[in-house]
Amino acid sequence: MSILQSLRPGGRHGVASTETRDPIGYAVAALSRLAQSDMLDRLGLRKQTETAVYSATRGGFKTTAAAGRAFAKTGKSGSPGTRPTATAAPGVFDLTPSEDEQLLVDVVTELAAEVLRPAAAEADETCVAPEAVLKAGLDVGLPILGLPESLGGITEERSAVAGALVAEALAHGDLGLAVASLAPGSVATAIGLWGSDAQQQTYLAAFADGAVPAAAIALSEPTVLFDVLAPGTTAVRTEDGYVLNGLKSAVPRGSDAELFVVGALLDGAPVLFLVESGTAGLHIEADPAMGVRAAGLTRLHLCDVTVPADAVLGATDGTTYAECVRLSRLAWCALGVGVGQAVLDYVTPYVKEREAFGEPVAHRQSVAFMVANIAIELQAMRLLTWKAASRAAAGEDFARNVALARQLCADKGMQIGLDGVQLLGGHGFVKEHPVERWYRDLRSIGIMEGAVLI
Template sequence: MTVDRILPTEEAHELLDLTRELATRELAGKADDYERQGEFPREIVRTLGRAGLLGLPYPEADGGAGQPYEVYVQVLEILAGSWLAIAEAVSVHTLACYPVQAHGSESQRKSLPDMLGGELLGAYCLSEPQGGSDAASLTTRATRDATGWTVSGTKAWITHGGQADFYNIFCRTGGAGARGISCLLAAAGSPGLHPQKPERTMGLRSSAPAQIVLDGLHVDADGLVGDENGGFRIAMEALDAGRLGIAACAVGLAQAAVDHAAAYASERTQFGKPIAAFQGLGFLLADMATQVSAARALLLSAARLKDLGRPFSIEAAKAKLFATDVAMKVTTDAVQVLGGYGYVSDHPVERWFREAKVLQIVEGTNQIQRLVISRSLTSPDAR
């Protein structure tokens, strides 16, 4: 189903039309093979970059497309409806470009056209094996040496690990807590930067995360992004926007599940009529569709706040929380609508069900989102 959208410009409408065309031409029918083989679709991501979809919310002067987040998240929704791994790759890459675009030095920013054009793929290395949600307690350590920094530690659950061309590495350069963290930029292939084998995941097998072992990695002094010990603020700023991206992925996945379930229920007959005609199933479909519309409205509201330059982090947390919970609920219900057929890989709802789960975990678990939201309600300083 094509959802009617009110967009700010004719250019935005054309961009969404282009995205649908690319989704049909480049993505449709390919996900299952890549997922089965566990192969990352690097060339497809590069094609989307050359079409201008990997730098959408960044200024044209930096090599981006200068689009508002309201438009960017709708692009992600369309991509996710065809292939979640691709939409997640776009979202994570957009997140990985943020430190250099917003806080990078003049020399670092020279790489922005290739970053935002997708020729250079990015990874965002914040989480660690023992401290995924407690980012302020990370233990990866960067020690000053004669020409820069020597980094040792392990990063975990890194999307594009082993595939990326550049890595944002958040590491401890000062004392304990959030104020002792810096962001360092390292190129793939740097001595001491060792991507491990991809994790064996429930879903998103074509873009499985990997650990990154940092064993005496040397980063030159000009690899520091922003201020020394100012990396935690960079990380949180990026994650606020990244949560909008994951919410958009969730909405796209859920909408695809609704569409597939509704089509199946309209064609499948039992007791002489389509199963959609039975009130119990028809009402289930109605609730699914309503939940997706509500998630989309919450997402777009948060994106518009960001576009207006107003505080949006709490609304982003709400959108991420609600949209990903909806995706899990709706894909579960879609499997139920299809019955036994929903449990086999002949229909995509089985894959969507497995993929939806990870969206409740990445970019801050939904328990963390609830913590952020609840604190904003009881402590004005947390807003």
């Protein structure tokens, strides 16, 4: 039975049938289909419609954040929440996935192949993740992957390795749709790792039931030479809480998100804050980028946004924020490995079947060596990423490991994308083949901060 046949709406991880797709997505998708119709030429409306499609995709929208649901404040304020236990170290260097991890990877791999990959091209064009793709991710339990059973999750131990494996498998289908699918679960994971008892009781119940809220981690900012550990967004203490001001960029699914984890500078240290979408002063603007377009990237404007004192997530000395950055970079490394594997899997049969001068181009040493280099660098990226994830899961210091993985994945990921386009020749430059999209997506590995974590 395929994964599409096994997914059941209304189950533990299903979504309510009353959910609606982002109206901007509908509008852009409708305009895109209309632009392909011959009727426009007969009516003389071709130029006007194509201009509308371009404007909708490029300019997007600017609106007040969605009101979202009202999260009921429960739990003991100020008391520490439940923390996932560290994974027991086996005592040997063995990164082979466990039986449960391999089973999860098999399910997600089928999801990526049957659901994400077919929807990737249109989602990239419209900058909107289809509702069917998001629902399929909910049905397999992506939002609660990083939560322990005590908080409504599916594992007893911290699952950083499983998270890396899932991110890699999803990105093999499409990076943008993988980010859109993983963003809500990343917020749930962050609350599970650092949230107080009150925060966990207030928010995590929504991720464990059927109506999972859209949510995202907002760390990036549209500034030159941006340093994620020194954000320009500021938080000022007041008698009742904090006031946030600043601008965040590359926030996935911001138009329909109901909860954000926002990074801001408080008393000279970077701190994470939980901000609900209905908070006054929060505005959303479309932020379509070169890659990761299917994630529906947006900008988050914070203009005198007032949050209560218990909105702080984790410590205020910068340690929680730094760990969030590392786990986010680890997630992007895993995503980069998945896209790189997609490139290798696509170009290998292509160069064997494509003929030039009476023989397959794979017979040329320059071509064969380029494909071999992709495989070599990809395996190095994967091993560094898995090693960093295993140390994170065991509760060990993984700062050096994730720094090495990020540097390698950023550099070699871009090279893999470039070589993939080069191996396809002229075909690599056109949208008939997905390699040009993967090339654009791979550029994000060394740039994106936040959005997802494992």
